[in-house]
Amino acid sequence: MLTCSHLAAQSPESLRVMTYNLTYFRSFTSFCTSTNNPPGAKEGWLQTVVAHAEPDVLVCNEVDGGSATAHGRILSQCLNTNGVTRWAATDLYTNGSSLINAVYYDQTKLGLKAQGIISNDVQNNPLVRGIDVLRFYYKDSLLAWNPDTVFFTLFAGHFKAGNTPADVADRQKTAEAIMNYLVTKPRDSYYLLCGDLNMPKSQESGFQQLLNYSNATVRFYDPENQLGNWSSNGSFAALHTQSTRDGQTNDGCFSGGGLDDRYDHILTNQALLASAARMRYLPGTLKPLGNDGLHFNAALNSGANFSVPSNVLTALYELSDHLPVVADFEIARLGIGLSELRERPVLSRSESGDYVLQRISAESDWTVEVFDASGRLIERERWPAAELRWSPKHLARGWSVLQVQSPSGSTKFAVLK
Numbered sequence: 001m002l003t004c005s006h007l008a009a010q011s012p013e014s015l016r017v018m019t020y021n022l023t024y025f026r027s028f029t030s031f032c033t034s035t036n037n038p039p040g041a042k043e044g045w046l047q048t049v050v051a052h053a054e055p056d057v058l059v060c061n062e063v064d065g066g067s068a069t070a071h072g073r074i075l076s077q078c079l080n081t082n083g084v085t086r087w088a089a090t091d092l093y094t095n096g097s098s099l100i101n102a103v104y105y106d107q108t109k110l111g112l113k114a115q116g117i118i119s120n121d122v123q124n125n126p127l128v129r130g131i132d133v134l135r136f137y138y139k140d141s142l143l144a145w146n147p148d149t150v151f152f153t154l155f156a157g158h159f160k161a162g163n164t165p166a167d168v169a170d171r172q173k174t175a176e177a178i179m180n181y182l183v184t185k186p187r188d189s190y191y192l193l194c195g196d197l198n199m200p201k202s203q204e205s206g207f208q209q210l211l212n213y214s215n216a217t218v219r220f221y222d223p224e225n226q227l228g229n230w231s232s233n234g235s236f237a238a239l240h241t242q243s244t245r246d247g248q249t250n251d252g253c254f255s256g257g258g259l260d261d262r263y264d265h266i267l268t269n270q271a272l273l274a275s276a277a278r279m280r281y282l283p284g285t286l287k288p289l290g291n292d293g294l295h296f297n298a299a300l301n302s303g304a305n306f307s308v309p310s311n312v313l314t315a316l317y318e319l320s321d322h323l324p325v326v327a328d329f330e331i332a333r334l335g336i337g338l339s340e341l342r343e344r345p346v347l348s349r350s351e352s353g354d355y356v357l358q359r360i361s362a363e364s365d366w367t368v369e370v371f372d373a374s375g376r377l378i379e380r381e382r383w384p385a386a387e388l389r390w391s392p393k394h395l396a397r398g399w400s401v402l403q404v405q406s407p408s409g410s411t412k413f414a415v416l417k
Contacts, residue, residue: 011333012330012331012332012333013138013140013331013333014056014330014331015056015057015109015110015138015329015331016054016055016056016326016328017055017056017057017059017154017194017327018055018058018324018325018326019061019156019194019196019266019324020058020059020060021062021158021195021196021263021264021320022060022061022062022063022319022322023037023062023253023254023320023321023322024062024064025039025042025064025070025074026039026063026064026069026070027065027066031253032250032253036251037250037253039070042318043078045315045318045319046074046078047077047078047079048311049312049316049319049324050078050079051082052308052312056105056106056109056110057103057104057106057110057136058079058103058104058105059101059102059103059154059156059194060101060102061156061157061158061196062099062158062196063099063102064099065094065099065100066098068092070102072089074089074102075087075088075089079104086107086108087104087105087106087107088106088107088112089103090102090104090112090115090132090134091115093115093116093117093130093132094117095117095126095127095129095130097130099158100130101129101130101131101156101158101195103132103156110136110137110138110139111136111137111139112134112135112136113135113136113137115132117130118130118155118177118178118181120177121173121176121177122173122176122177122180125173127173127174128159128170129158129159129174131155131157131174131181132155132156133153133154133155134154134155134156135151135152135154136151137149137151138150138279138333140334141333141334142333143334146334148334149334150278150279152188152189152190152192152279153188153191153192154191154194155192155194156194156195157174157193157195157196157197158198159196159197159198160174167198168204168205168206171198171204171205171206172204172205172206172209175206175207175210178193179209179210179213182215182218183218187218189278189279190268190271190272190277190279191268191272192266192267192269193265193267193268194266195265196264196322197264198263199263200230200261200263201229201231202222202227202229202230218269219270220267220269221267221268221270221273222265222267223266223267223273223281223286224239224283224284224286226239230261230262231260231261231262232261232297234296234297236262237291237294238287238288238292240262241259241261241263241288241323242259242260242261242263242264243255243256243257243258243261244259244299244300244317244321244322244323245299245321246258246299254321257297258297258302259296259298264325265325266286266325266326266327268281272329278332279329279330279331279332280329281327281328281329282327282328282330285328286325286326287326288323288324288325289307289308289316289323289324289325290305290308290312291307291323292305292306292307300313300316300323301314301317367380367381368380368381369381
């Protein structure tokens with residue numbers, strides 16, 4: 001089909017974000033060893049989970065930060081495997097913690113514009129773990145002609161675990177550091193926070209910093225507005241992300257007790273919740289993968305669980321004591337329109353299959369050029385008459401752009417599909 005209109009819009013692009021605490025991924029301690037936390041097996045399980053979930057952005061917590069090995073192996077052994085080449089890794093950042101965040105993205109959909117890390121709290125003291133800050137842009141197929149694409153910022157975090165007053169204070173300091181970043185740095189219209197926040201309830205001071213920060217314009221929101229005391233509360237059973245296990249903790253490497261805590265989150269700013277936003281959260285899509293809502297205080301694989309295929313269920317159980325959380329977004333794609341012309345072309349299709357371009361008068365020659373979505377010139381024609389017949393034999397599949405140039409030098413665009 002060929003279209004030429006004042007505004008030719010493309011269908012929206014879907015984007016799935018997944019955040020996943022991988023539990024000491026290639027990081028070994030006295031209680032989590034290469035025997036009870038086998039690195040090779042975990043790579044295979046992660047590959048299975050990602051192949052099933054098909055995210056476009058993957059945020060990983062608890063990846064070994066001692067070297068680049070673990071970060072690189074997720075890319076090469078878990079993502080870009082079996083002919084898949086779409087994944088790219090962000091750079092490895094650390095504030096000195098032995099456990100880091102590792103973030104990956106579909107490079108066919110997204111580009112990485114900038115990356116940094118929040119290392120210190122507002123008093124300039126080191127955070128327990130740094131918060132990665134990543135600025136992405138959508139690689140619209142029409143980007144060569146219109147740079148006004150969607151940008152968004154992703155904060156990747158793993159807050160301090162534990163229930164002591166010091167642990168709670170550390171989480172609050174981390175939340176404050178994120179909010180301070182938002183009010184002191186240039187920010188995109190859209191941003192989200194992904195990771196293991198380790199808070200048992202939304203009433204905790206750190207979560208309140210995110211939800212009710214003094215500057216209302218930068219606050220975060222729970223996309224499904226499921227706030228309250230999540231811990232050991234069956235009302236939130238479908239949102240619990242820890243623990244996948246009951247008594248089988250691999251000699252203490254993993255936590256037990258069954259699914260009873262909501263630690264892992266994808267939070268958004270308010271702009272992402274607007275129905276008419278250029279990037280928006282799709283209501284109802286935020287969920288912990290593998291949680292059927294029927295395993296409160298039970299192991300993930302206890303009895304029947306048909307929320308995912310059996311091999312994925314096994315991978316989720318074995319890989320970590322957390323479940324990944326996914327959320328879907330929609331990005332409005334660009335349109336390149338034909339601006340108001342004194343002699344606007346009219347396009348039609350002839351019986352022979354050629355496209356016919358007509359205008360009211362032909363006082364002077366115009367030039368018609370056809371480009372593919374990469375900006376390469378496909379064809380060039382002089383338009384010496386009131387009618388130009390153009391054969392689409394060289395038109396590639398997908399979007400192309402017809403450029404019409406008058407003798408005055410003004411250039412107008414129409415979208416061809």
